[in-house]
Amino acid sequence: MFTEAPDARVRPDIDDVLQLITPLGDRVESPALDPWIADVTPEHLGSLYRDMVVVRRIDSEATALARQGELGLWPPLLGQEAAQVASARALRADDFVFTSYRENAVAYCRGVGLADLVRSWRGTAPSGWNPYDVGMATPSIIIGAHTLHAVGYAMGCDLDAVDSVAVAYFGDGATSEGDVSEAMVFAASFHLPVIFFCQNNQWAISEPVGLQSVRHLADRAPGFGIPSLRIDGNDVLAVLAATRIALNRARSGGGATFIEAVTYRLGPHTTADDPTRYRDAAELESWQAKDPLVRLRHLLEREGIFTPVFEEETTQKADAVAAELRAGCVNDPEPEPLRLFDHVFSTDHRGIQAQRATYSDYLDSFDVAESGTVSDGEARS
Template structure:
């Protein structure tokens, strides 16, 4: 009896031997014939914007982490180390595009324009969704691992049917690629040539599970088995990520179908603020990733370009501190929802049964008022 294993198609993947990089660790540019044509407009000013974005995202992340420790937020999934993997693609989105992400997409949320007060409410467990998805064209954070890839693919299929000029970016982790949902999304995206971009932020761990346990091949090889081309990219190189995203978005927009991007990066913090990574990983492996820090690398590149780094750093700090201050104030002063709010968003139009339940619930709360 022979076992038939669906063959991956390595010819559909780029960067399998070594992730695509255009910014060396010392800030020099490495020529890359695939990515370079998509970076011709990135001058000192554009690179400074990406730098400031990453500094702001990191500051938001650090502040939120501290706020959980101080009891103002209940949980936070840190993104320290993954700033470039989010800022590069986020800055390649067109305003009409949509983002369908997980719970770790603070960079996308910030750059899509999520209201920081709403954002703080989510992580204080005072709100389920937080921002208005239609306003910023970003779906609420998805906790069910990989489910957002189906939502993104479905959205993209509908956009194609409507003839709309919209691309859906769906972003998820390395562990998510082992989920049925992600594999089903790849099937549908491929079968319908949907204008969807799959961004896998391979931060090397699914909580305590290292990626090597999840896959014997680079994750970028997995989508090729579905006929989807993929780019394996240095996820700590904001320019490489920006260029790869532009390639994928252009492809989707021009009817070329889905593309998968594996951003090879590292989660330097714990999985969430309730996790202790010392229990499952050797902290020494962090050193190599600190050397690949996405922000330091851009600082070196800007310095080489002749930028006044002192001024750039000062400007970034002012903006990052302002953001942290706003976020802190929102977290500290957020008001809890009323118990009644649980009934508000069940249906677009309330049903009689729901209204009856609301009244019963109110009566129940009133009946135990004295005991609380």
């Protein structure tokens, strides 16, 4: 006899998530999370707040650069700072991160250079940085594909008998991709040290999460044999605690964990998007009241950390980072055209050599045309 599944479409609220800091900045108790953040001092919270201010400033500066034509595109992370900063700060240097395209706060925390954050969006490089220098792969534009890469890396950690952990960041929309399901099947079957970190920001471009899932996203993972946590993604302490729980499970041989960090994308999907066409203003206003920076500031004020000096130092740090980002972007030299063929393969071969030679001849034809040796029509042919 079949049991009907309850008709409980997911709601865009955060009433039933694990939480340690309320939107008003009140510290609340959670038996599940409290033991994992017992060592966090007010000063530690202050450093997390500073990181969040800095990455919000990076985001606003990069958005401005895109609006000014300096970048071809930018995917804003406004509103998701706590989910990214707290989880990234919980990691060790020997852990390895795989992300989609919005995790620029994670990249900052992993030590990615500021100019490297925008290089591919400016079109001056096919990717921004050397993954092995910072323990983080370059962004994956194909939605959900990198979860398989994370699982593969985790299998390597398991085979090497090291306690490093792979972390895959993705959005709510990616959970509808087959790659994510395949990754979770593989991770569960082989009991691998990987964290599936889902930032449920409520919108997969213009599609609300309730349209693609009738249950909370965290409910899906146990069906694969993976335990899950559903947390307030705008609560920096809850995110830190949940990530530590998942890391501990992975390092101790407990396998994978799925974290659903319930947050909200306050800005557009990218700078090419207009969210006013599909999103209600009242919804945006309700989530602005849950701003991760504002609630942490309220808590820091109660703890006596948020002083005028602290605020000024934080602002100066953010402004300096933004200035460095802008300078690195606008002063990034145009690459030589033939660099297009560098690093396509690990070793050079005749096929790529032939393509390089053909393209070189094509570029030379413009020099010939400008010199007047042949006509424009002959050069173009």
